[in-house]
Amino acid sequence: MxxxxxxxxxxxxxxxxxxxxxxxxxxxxxxxxxxxxxxxxxxxxxxxxxxxxxxxxxxxxxxxxxxxxxxxxxxxxxxxxxxxxxxxxxxxxxxxxxxxxxxxxxxxxxxxxxxxxxIGKIKSSNLLQFKDMEVNMKTKRVYIKDVEIELNEKLYNLLEYLIMNKGVLLFKEQIFDNICGYNSDASTEIIEVYMSRLRKNLSKYDYDKYIVTKRGMGYLMDESIED
Missing domain, CATH: 3.40.50.2300 (Response regulator)
Incomplete structure (x- = not known):
């Protein structure tokens, strides 16, 4: 979002x-x-x-x-x-x-x-694009080559945030604030859980490889990784 x-x-x-x-x-x-x-x-x-x-x-x-x-x-x-x-x-x-x-x-x-x-944040008024993945911000649905990917609200928001900032290293705290909210009582470690679940959902389409972990720093969605 x-x-x-x-x-x-x-x-x-x-x-x-x-x-x-x-x-x-x-x-x-x-x-x-x-x-x-x-x-x-x-x-x-x-x-x-x-x-x-x-x-x-x-x-x-x-x-x-x-x-x-x-x-x-x-x-x-x-x-x-x-x-x-x-x-x-x-x-x-x-x-x-x-x-x-x-x-x-x-x-x-x-x-x-x-x-x-x-400035390249969004493809159109409602769509985000990452390779063959399309994220519809209005319907909150995600497709890879016209196949819909089922994600719950937290995982959808996480994926949307990563794609909107593709190529940018996002610190765990940044992701936490955007996904869980500034005043959440949860621990930032929950982001690791969400990231693991998101990778699992994307792995069957070989899209988990584009989520890169920078140890001790954070994560980024890297479009430059070769297929």
Missing amino acids: IKVLLVEDNEKISENILEYFENEMDIKNVYNGRDAIDYLELYDFDIIILDLMLPEIDGMGVLNHMSKKGIDTAVIVLTAKEELGDKLKAFNLGANDYLTKPFYMEELKARIIAILKS
Whole structure:
């Protein structure tokens, strides 16, 4: 599932976005720039929805922090400000897109999908592709050469996360936060159990070999491994 950091101090707008994307995206919402920076230091997100007019640290401050720290997560700036100078400054600091309030949820969704497609996170609005494997994020079904692979919710979420970050080494703690949730009481060792079960499900199609373990570090989905 797509991981989103929503930084918006207007509680009504924040609630509306959370409700609209409830079953489509995993959204963590904060209400000020300082909390946004803290989360960006601790967790990985696919995209950030960032208001400019924020308490404590404003949106430009968040963008500036990301630029200095080399955090290249995609950003949609969401704001009531329409001045060209603000837009240019946001783009110069690394923002990918700019949406002015008030806005339609459908347009926000379209822009999120367009950005994630442009940076290779997703194949289309609902599909992820890994070699001959296709993951439908809308129906939460997985196919290899048109044969459906039966996975439970945890294993599906794990596979989706690995494919969305294919070629990227993911630390066990990162995977745990994304699969189990930031506040889960479970141990990070559960990820080894889930990974073993996922490999078993993929082994009959010889796709388990693409899940590479980096001992003491984490896992990655490696598309470069030869068939």
